[in-house]
Structure formats: C-alpha cells, structure tokens
Amino acid sequence: TSIDIKASIGYSPIDKFVVGLRPAFSYSKGHTFVNGILASDIASTTQFLIGPYARYYFLGKEKQFNILTDVSYLLGTNSYPIGTKGKGLLSEISIASGAELFFNSSVGIDFLVGYKIKNEDIKGSTGYTDKKNGFQIGIGFQIHLQKL
Secondary structure (H helix, E strand, O other): OEEEEEOOEEEEEEOOEEEEEEEEEEEEEEEEEEOOEEEEEEEEEEEEEEEEEEEEEOOOOOOOEEEEEEEEEEEEEEEEEEOEEEEEEEEEEEEEEEEEEEOOOOEEEEEEEEEEEEEEEEEOOOOEEEEEEEEEEEEEEEEOOOOO
C-alpha cells in the first residue's frame, strides 16, 4: 500500500512561467524483500520532502488546454522501521511534460508523463543506500488565481 500527496505553491513572475515550493508526503506499507527473499513481515516507510519547482506553459491563455513542462528537486527525510528504526535523507529529481485541461479560467486537471530519480540513504542497524530511476505518470488538479 502506498499513499503519495504532493502540493505546489507557486508564483508566476512572467507570463506562462511558474516557480515555487512543492511539499510532499509519502507513506508505504508492505513486505520487504532482499534478493527475492522475504526479509520482514509488514514494514512501513514515511517520507517528508520539500523543494523548488518550475513549470512552463507553452500555449496562450485563450486555449481550453495547455501543453507544459514541470521540473522539481525535492529533499527530505525518511523513516524506515525494520528491527530498530532506520532514518535517513532522500532526494528526488523529476522532469515531466504533458497537458492541462481547464474546466474554467482558474481550475484545471493535468496529465503528466516523465522521469524521476530518487536517492535514499538510511542510517541505523539496517542501513542502506538505494537509488531508484523510473518513468512516472501523474494526474493532478491545479487551482490558479489567474489563468496562465
């Protein structure tokens, strides 16, 4: 089981370009396998991240949809309790592109496809370093004070 929640709070210094902060929370619960062998019963991971992001919209404001690119770099902490609790740092770099469909002048839904690199460094009795690279698919609601 995995729950991921991300929010974006940004400002548009020039037309079609947004910069801001992106806080994120992730919680996972499940079995842990090492080299294909069950290493633990149910274990959970909690992650908190925050960092800058930038987003650029390519089409004009008059369109019902817009094409965009989104880039972010997040830093955070990780808690991974196996045996004695392990804690550590993590970082995440993401780049995605896609489209946003506007319902009205302020609210839209975006569909993104991209690539993510996530590094974890856990300290403790079960310490480890892990790097995950992979494609990502995202769907999210956007609420704008002004249409971009």
